[in-house]
Amino acid sequence: GEDVEQSLFLSVREGDSSVINCTYTDSSSTYLYWYKQEPGAGLQLLTYIFSNMDMKQDQRLTVLLNKKDKHLSLRIADTQTGDSAIYFCAGADRGSTLGRLYFGRGTQLTVWP
Amino acid sequence: DSGVTQTPKHLITATGQRVTLRCSPRSGDLSVYWYQQSLDQGLQFLIQYYNGEERAKGNILERFSAQQFPDLHSELNLSSLELGDSALYFCASSVGLTEETQYFGPGTRLLVL
Numbered sequence A: 001g002e003d004v005e006q007s008l009f010l011s012v013r014e015g016d017s018s019v020i021n022c023t024y025t026d027s028s029s030t031y032l033y034w035y036k037q038e039p040g041a042g043l044q045l046l047t048y049i050f051s052n053m054d055m056k057q058d059q060r061l062t063v064l065l066n067k068k069d070k071h072l073s074l075r076i077a078d079t080q081t082g083d084s085a086i087y088f089c090a091g092a093d094r095g096s097t098l099g100r101l102y103f104g105r106g107t108q109l110t111v112w113p
Numbered sequence B: 001d002s003g004v005t006q007t008p009k010h011l012i013t014a015t016g017q018r019v020t021l022r023c024s025p026r027s028g029d030l031s032v033y034w035y036q037q038s039l040d041q042g043l044q045f046l047i048q049y050y051n052g053e054e055r056a057k058g059n060i061l062e063r064f065s066a067q068q069f070p071d072l073h074s075e076l077n078l079s080s081l082e083l084g085d086s087a088l089y090f091c092a093s094s095v096g097l098t099e100e101t102q103y104f105g106p107g108t109r110l111l112v113l
Helices: none
Strands: A004-006 A009-013 A018-024 A031-037 A043-050 A055-058 A061-066 A071-076 A085-092 A101-103 A107-112 B005-007 B010-013 B019-024 B031-038 B042-050 B053-057 B064-068 B074-078 B087-094 B108-112
Touching: A004 A085, A009 A018, A018 A031, A018 A085, A018 A107, A031 A061, A043 A055, A043 A061, A043 A071, A071 A085, A101 B042, B005 B087, B010 B019, B019 B087, B019 B108, B031 B074, B042 B064, B042 B074, B074 B087
Parallel strands: A009 A107, B010 B108
Antiparallel strands: A004 A018, A018 A071, A031 A043, A031 A085, A055 A061, A061 A071, A085 A101, A085 A107, B005 B019, B019 B074, B031 B042, B031 B087, B042 B053, B064 B074, B087 B108
């Protein structure tokens, strides 16, 4: 299986960039995902990256993948108060026929005005 | 809106009781996954169904069972409920069996008193 580790908290000021980090153990994951969970809400898929990519940019979001160090990061540019939420990193078990996701504990992002 | 629906949104019940959670996947998705989110365990994969058949099991208790019906909706049955079963239960769906992005429903919050 996969172990996914994230720092639990991050605070930034509105307008700054946020960087949320994640490390994972299972290099067989073909896809790595970032999900966002707002209070009382479900998990919203933000973005994902293929394991053969180093970087993916999607508007204000930039995902960086360092396969050698098994490190994934999500950068949010020009962070807004509406970005305050819990962000989950997840890897998919592609080593077998299973499609389950392994989640980190989530990083609580707080954006101060 | 992910297109995945879950009912009910909230459920309050007593220990020893049995409840059924319902999930309708996105149109066209054949796979349904169930996850449990609790404060102590984080997000844990429970079980996956694909086109009506069970395909993978995770940390699902024997007191819990699930099924996927011919119309592809799924139900998660939780019986002999204990206080520790209080959690947020998410359903997710994807198009295929593996290598597919999962989209999550809003969840059912279960409180066992």
